[in-house]
Amino acid sequence: MAYGPKIIEHYEHPRNVGTFGTQAEIKARKDVGVGLVGAPECGDVMQLQIKVDSKTGMIEDAKFKCFGCGSAIASSSLATEWLKGKSLDEGLAIRNTQIVEELSLPPVKIHCSVLAEDAIRAAINDYKEKNGLPTGEPSAAAHPGA
Amino acid sequence: MADARPIYLDHAATTPCDPRVVEAMLPYFTTHFGNPGSRNHQFGWDAEAAVDAAREQVARLLGADEKEIIFTSGSTESNNLAIKGGAYMYEKNPAGSGKPRGHIISCVIEHKAVLDPCKRLEKEGFEVTFLGPGNDGLVTAEMVKAAMRDDTILVTIMWANNEIGTINEIPAIGALCHERGVLFHTDATQWAGKMPVNVERDNVDLLSLSGHKIYGPKGVGALYVRRRKPRVRLQALADGGGQERGFRPGTLNVTGIVGLGKACEIALTQMDRDAERLLALRRRLERGVTSQLDSCVVNGHAEKRLPHITNISFGFVEGESLMMAVKEIACSSGSACTSASLEPSYVLKSIGVGDELAHSSLRLSLGRGTTEGEIDHTVDSVVRAVRKLRELSPLYDMHKEGIDLSKVEWGHH
Numbered sequence A: 001m002a003y004g005p006k007i008i009e010h011y012e013h014p015r016n017v018g019t020f021g022t023q024a025e026i027k028a029r030k031d032v033g034v035g036l037v038g039a040p041e042c043g044d045v046m047q048l049q050i051k052v053d054s055k056t057g058m059i060e061d062a063k064f065k066c067f068g069c070g071s072a073i074a075s076s077s078l079a080t081e082w083l084k085g086k087s088l089d090e091g092l093a094i095r096n097t098q099i100v101e102e103l104s105l106p107p108v109k110i111h112c113s114v115l116a117e118d119a120i121r122a123a124i125n126d127y128k129e130k131n132g133l134p135t136g137e138p139s140a141a142a143h144p145g146a
Numbered sequence B: 001m002a003d004a005r006p007i008y009l010d011h012a013a014t015t016p017c018d019p020r021v022v023e024a025m026l027p028y029f030t031t032h033f034g035n036p037g038s039r040n041h042q043f044g045w046d047a048e049a050a051v052d053a054a055r056e057q058v059a060r061l062l063g064a065d066e067k068e069i070i071f072t073s074g075s076t077e078s079n080n081l082a083i084k085g086g087a088y089m090y091e092k093n094p095a096g097s098g099k100p101r102g103h104i105i106s107c108v109i110e111h112k113a114v115l116d117p118c119k120r121l122e123k124e125g126f127e128v129t130f131l132g133p134g135n136d137g138l139v140t141a142e143m144v145k146a147a148m149r150d151d152t153i154l155v156t157i158m159w160a161n162n163e164i165g166t167i168n169e170i171p172a173i174g175a176l177c178h179e180r181g182v183l184f185h186t187d188a189t190q191w192a193g194k195m196p197v198n199v200e201r202d203n204v205d206l207l208s209l210s211g212h213k214i215y216g217p218k219g220v221g222a223l224y225v226r227r228r229k230p231r232v233r234l235q236a237l238a239d240g241g242g243q244e245r246g247f248r249p250g251t252l253n254v255t256g257i258v259g260l261g262k263a264c265e266i267a268l269t270q271m272d273r274d275a276e277r278l279l280a281l282r283r284r285l286e287r288g289v290t291s292q293l294d295s296c297v298v299n300g301h302a303e304k305r306l307p308h309i310t311n312i313s314f315g316f317v318e319g320e321s322l323m324m325a326v327k328e329i330a331c332s333s334g335s336a337c338t339s340a341s342l343e344p345s346y347v348l349k350s351i352g353v354g355d356e357l358a359h360s361s362l363r364l365s366l367g368r369g370t371t372e373g374e375i376d377h378t379v380d381s382v383v384r385a386v387r388k389l390r391e392l393s394p395l396y397d398m399h400k401e402g403i404d405l406s407k408v409e410w411g412h413h
Helices: A005-012 A023-028 A070-083 A088-092 A096-103 A107-130 B019-028 B042-062 B075-090 B112-123 B141-147 B170-180 B254-290 B319-325 B346-350 B372-392 B394-400
Strands: A032-039 A044-053 A058-067 B069-072 B103-107 B127-131 B152-156 B183-187 B206-210 B221-225 B296-298 B309-314 B361-365
Touching: A005 A070, A005 A096, A005 B319, A023 A032, A032 A107, A044 A070, A044 A107, A044 B394, A058 A070, A058 B372, A058 B394, A070 A096, A070 A107, A070 B319, A088 A107, A096 A107, B019 B254, B042 B069, B042 B254, B069 B075, B075 B112, B075 B152, B075 B183, B075 B206, B075 B221, B103 B112, B112 B127, B127 B141, B141 B170, B152 B170, B170 B183, B254 B296, B254 B309, B254 B372, B319 B361, B319 B372
Parallel strands: B103 B127, B103 B152, B152 B183, B183 B206
Antiparallel strands: A032 A044, A044 A058, B069 B221, B206 B221, B296 B309, B309 B361
16 A cells, blocks of 8 residues: 555654553543444454543543554544544544545545544543533444445 | 665565576567467577477476476466366356256365356356365365265365465375366466476376466466376367467467476476575574564464465554555565455455454565575564554553453444
């Protein structure tokens, strides 16, 4: 797959790789929302974690881990960059098409951007559920694009 | 290393032309450009003599008679001619009779150039049994025997697999076919020219090979067609000027044929030495990688594999991103993301490699030019890349935390 420079750049220098703790620790933390989407047998799994400042309601930090192709890694890396400093609603407004555009994803890799959008929603909704906030949109672990 | 050409470890895809092959071919583009079908002048005679010599070189590689060699455009064409041409010739019931035209045995891990002709025959009224290999990737004579029927007319089993390098029991399958009076074809694209062939000893009736897999040119190959015990007949797939005893009409690709012949001659003289050296290098590569990384598996049978092909699955990393991380190594992956179909390798799936491991496999195939230094560099590079990607992998974290990934409820595409 011949990729554009932005994908390569994110792939080679992924931003915000990591977690805020083990799976068990994260489950117990109310200030962290997790989105885990995709499936190993489909060849991509994204884990996106957001840390929210409960006073301001702003996403103060975001981390990701990704099992997937270069486009999937770049899409999730970009998602963490975009989420930092956004409100939950602003986060939910991020669309996969923006990711496609920013990274110049080739058509066969559009599903990677869909997965990133799913991960964003899932993480934000997980935070909302943990904190008893109304979830505007269904927690979408499913991956309708592929 | 950054500016140098990548290390080429994709010899199962194609090989560089041997300079001796190129040299042998050159005069036939310019000086001896004649058509071997021109029977009444020097130009035609020169070209014909060159084709005859090449036919003998190919025959010698296979332990065959030169009259048994048909030149084609490569293994895909050879396979089509053998399988479809054989099936049409030996059918039990004619098309349109309402009865099965005949039974064919093949295998699910064949190359598409065998699977697709078989599937076409299925549509045309033949019945095909596609054997599943064992988890070691091997197709045995026992498996073929169990699938034999009274109306079986053709068995087609590859000699060695192109993705994992596993070697099937060709001589035993051939013996079984001869016992039952069933035609036996083998796609020897990855085997011939690398490992010894004797069509008599190995009980083969039809054998496909390709020039570019054995340091010859692309666009030329051969089909061995047995002439004695039994005399094999085929229905030609194209009509034309009657060349190649009518099996394969069309003006002969003289330059390509000369190159193929030379490649076969060279292969015969150095295959033993090459095989021994490549086996040592392949083992060095496998040992180097598996001794430094957990959760990685060399696919296919431990011993019954070609010296030059290895296929390794790395748990918890994805194949395409792994290839990006080892971009100074030219190899191939069983990953869906590197194929147009977005499906992981059907070969790995059918030998019981789980989808998640099939997504994370690399095929590294060595060749005459491969050096120990390149292998050591590859080991370092692969180990570094896998470690880096595991740092990124949520699955590897979960694995280390003792979470059984097969019990996680994943969202599905």
